Amino acid sequence: MKVILDGMGGDNAPKEIVKGAVEALALCDGEICIVGDETQIMDELKECKYSGDRITVQHASEVIRTDEAPIKAVRRKKDSSLVVGLEMVKDGRGDVLVSAGNTGAILAGSLFTLGRIQGIDRPTLASIYPILGTDKPSLLVDAGANSDCKAENLLEFGVMGSIYMEKVLGREYPEVGLVSLGTEDTKGTMLTKGAFELLENAKLNFVGNVEARDIPKGICDVIVCDGFTGNVILKLTEGLAWNILKLLKKKFTEGIKATMGAALLKGKMNDLKSQFDYSEYGGAPILGVKGPVVKMHGSSSANAVKNTIVKAIPYAAEDVVGMIQSHTENIEEIKMRTV
């Protein structure tokens, strides 16, 4: 297995990216090829005192910035670390691409370079959703790639998310739920009602509608929604958790009694904080394109890079892309039947 790593994407590139690659070697077999400015990457490898042969460097002279218009950037910057990396996966010179760069560019680049899987109308970004107090996160699909969706797209998200959950995260016969206004079958919008019918007819362990209040409890393994809703769920969770922890910290330093109590609870508070730390869970896979691609958070630390590389290997090795391809006939059939 050879992981292609975009060395220049994200806020902390190339330093944290290279550091994460070196750290990942201890946890997995295979090779890593870092794509980007050769001089900078070699310097960082030296910094990490790395001198082995499992990391190679592929030079690319351009970088796509986070604030660039995705489609234009991907079309124009043919020698960017992202596009060069994607070409390597396409050519078979690598098995999976990992990048912390511009999300839109990763999506557009994956679509242009690798192509869409037949039968999949909308490739999607799936994100791990941590469930507090457990080590069994849920998978949220779509996590923000497709803001305006049709019912058929939500079916695709459910099918692809279910395969990824089973093959990569090792959850057998994953439960798939549809975000809606209530748990009753009849509740929802025109979009969710249409998607409900399609998901019910798919070869999935579909558990029906789920309410947003039950998502943090881990109500199901795969949470299906449109990308607008997925974005709201992810960002609200992040914002609210951050706010609660901030308020706790403030309250816990008001007065001597509280400060003493807080000192005794410091370890427990850190446990809690780490539960919200996305860097522990690996990145977000792009599903529906003809090759495995994983997007990391733009501000990924070396630790996040390391964990993402480790999780990216089964994504490539288990041939999730092939599995999705073999399910598309089934998808087409369901779509035809219920239209």
Next chain:
Amino acid sequence: MKVILDGMGGDNAPKEIVKGAVEALALCDGEICIVGDETQIMDELKECKYSGDRITVQHASEVIRTDEAPIKAVRRKKDSSLVVGLEMVKDGRGDVLVSAGNTGAILAGSLFTLGRIQGIDRPTLASIYPILGTDKPSLLVDAGANSDCKAENLLEFGVMGSIYMEKVLGREYPEVGLVSLGTEDTKGTMLTKGAFELLENAKLNFVGNVEARDIPKGICDVIVCDGFTGNVILKLTEGLAWNILKLLKKKFTEGIKATMGAALLKGKMNDLKSQFDYSEYGGAPILGVKGPVVKMHGSSSANAVKNTIVKAIPYAAEDVVGMIQSHTENIEEIKMRTV
């Protein structure tokens, strides 16, 4: 001012409803008329040792249950506490209706009995959104009444929410934000892009798009979104906060050191819990119908009932309904201009 109180709606009716009414008297002027089964309500008043003349009872023989189909229930049960109460507001025998009953029935009943304000296509349910660490909650419109919306509806929500925030919650020139995928003007779905244009042209303090991660920080006074998104925001907040507190409680009893720490922090933890307690903030107003109506949570306690009654009085006294009516001309004009 005379508050009409649905004595039979909600999980804890009539006991907590009546108790809340008695408690409210100490905090406000005016009268309360409790509508429902006379015998049961009189019994509860006796239980509260109430013998004054500021509470009266209006008998109604029927009750609309939470699980009933709203429109059918409102049409058939003409002598239900909800419908009788709404008729009283319509006739001028009362100034505002407060109910903890079936949300759909309150919405449908308000629409059928009181009628829609001209120029408002979709009456809405607005909900208080508590901002941790402050006593300045935001207002979320729509909180779940209208799941499929057009851009014009979001404009209406913004205008009505802004008036309510200013007149009832006393926030001058309230900042109105639109929930979207990013803060840039161009980000969003077809729906939010359309709504952005309309809100920008309205006589509002429109601050543009807001991201879900900033909602818990109190990014703006009035948060505008479709009812599906509003429902997700409210329920996810509730579920996540509950989950975090549950996990903290668990962690804080693991081991002697933690238990000691938790004992020292008990007061602070209770402070935090009360910040999530919706019963402190009063109910959710129905906006866009020709009369003030306030919906409380189905499981409202006497404390929630008391606070809702107190907040319902300025809603009626400040003539929010009249204010909305006088703004509809402006709304129609904006809709025409941008279509």
